[in-house]
Amino acid sequence: MKRDILYVDDEPSNLIVFEAAFEETFNVYTAANADEALNFLKSQPVPVVVADQRMPDMTGVEMFGLIRKIYPHTQRVILSGFADSDAIIDAINEGQVFQFVRKPWQRVELLSVLHRALDAHDLAVQNSVLTERLLVSERCAMLGQASGRIAHEMANQLNILPLIELIEDDYREDEQLLEFAEVARLTYERLTELIEEVKAFVRFQPQNAELKPLDLDESIHELASFIRFSRTVPQEQLSIDIRARPKILGHKLKLHQVLVNLIKNASHAIADRTEGRVQVTLDKADGDAVISVSDNGTGISPENLERIWEPFFSTKGDAGNGMGLDVAKRLIAAQNGEICCESELAKGTCFTIRIPLLAEGKDDSPEKNSAAPANPSSAKPVPLS
Template identity: 30%
Template structure:
């Protein structure tokens, strides 16, 4: 069928070349011809072709100039250049500039051109199939993310209702619970809710646009300390902020990073530590902010340091509850804003994270 044939546009300012090409290949392919780059562009607005063949030496615009001009608006058709060039550097330059698949020396050999066209079409088909698969995967991934986000939101409502009921039973002493079953239920619910919140955090980080605004690190760290101090009132928080310059960054993602790291510093303290400590330091410079979060907790085994930012990785050297995605979210959030993170840890002595975040205030001036 005609629709299943390879469609080729051949551009050449010499009419006899156009006629010869059409006579040689019209039985095998669906051929369109143009005698100038301008005419070729007009044809391409009306016809979708698989392969474009252009002569290099044409008046007004060369074949390479033509390919270079259309490569952004028409990236799919495969480009073949006909050239009388024998200079290797000129040929390489032509291929690089025009994103050209191949070149054929004039006068062309019919068998060679047949092979080149068929190879070019195979590449066209493979690229198209790959593009379709990518689009299909992106759609599936998007739908899956939306489903997880929606489900996570829907799950939180009944969980909060159960927690509310537990609190009511404690207030009116309506339930006798000598074995603390209610407490165990509450603990499980809080653990599940924490995991759901991490999923929502992950989704928001992957979907929300990056937005930059002025950040006061004193306020930001104070908010974190207020949020986490009630979890373990024995922990001493030390804070040192050196912010001599304005800093502009993504508040949401920086908060996600700090919350996850400070949460870990609180959670992974040693049970027998007499002076549990979490040290928070920030130094703001014109081009970046550096944040250090240090604790004297249980630390991380050296063989685990290369894996802690992987999704669902959990160290086996502790029995603390965790989702295994907190540090993965930290890494993803930093990738979104162009930041970096390094970790130093000694098992049994504590851990220090060093985070570097670009100061977007510098880019706006």
């Protein structure tokens, strides 16, 4: 496949000669001045730019200084037949120019330079990717160390279960108080399981979750109670739309973890909008249970939409750690499902989760499935990562 080369020169005849010399080898684009070249790069970045040094308004070296700041991986080759080598040598030493070629150039020589420039571009891109991965690995290592300490302290402080049981035993006639206790118990279970996962992660033990038959409409109603008491979203801005009663093989707490994160993200997106709304919809289609969390908030730009699943990537600045959606994708995948996102700036965002329906009359939980092992501990768990 041909690679792209941009050639910049104020002499029309030079543009014609360069294009004729290399059009069979590369996709050659031309520009008559620096402004034209910079505008071209905005719409179509290229791996290599070749430019004449002596041009009106802006020299080749000056243009390369701007290109380097915006497109650091693009390699820059300067052509010159004048005795202004000091400026070019300085530019090479400062890293603004990949190589200087004296005019009149020879095709074989310049062709070799262009191939080496393309190799240098590819190497720079690979190094950038590896550097980013290394930074992510270092942050994960630091996160693991901190998580172990946090999990230990949380486990020491999480002693509210006796109080929950006391309320359930002594205040059975108080429906509202029992509802509070149920939300507290659900929160306790979620935190307890999360702490155990963190401990397992720090000890490099595999994290497994046993999937069980799950009535999603009941789970969504439980989630709605939790959201209402946690005040994640003002009650008047949140709506729940149950259009079907699908049943899946899933993990309730993991699913709640994902949905709470999505609802919190949606609440942030509508924070500055008086008419902001968040809607959770449950339906089924094409053999899947379908859960969507949508908002009419700020939306996500196309360039950020491509990166939202990356670990540590966040559009919230210091308010976010960039882990929520990466974890959400893993948790849904562990339940044999998938999650996707559609968004438009100034109009809103919709996250959609699809998980296969549990066939009617089928129950794959160990305690109910006669084909399952008698000992539940011998059933194969589904890995979460």
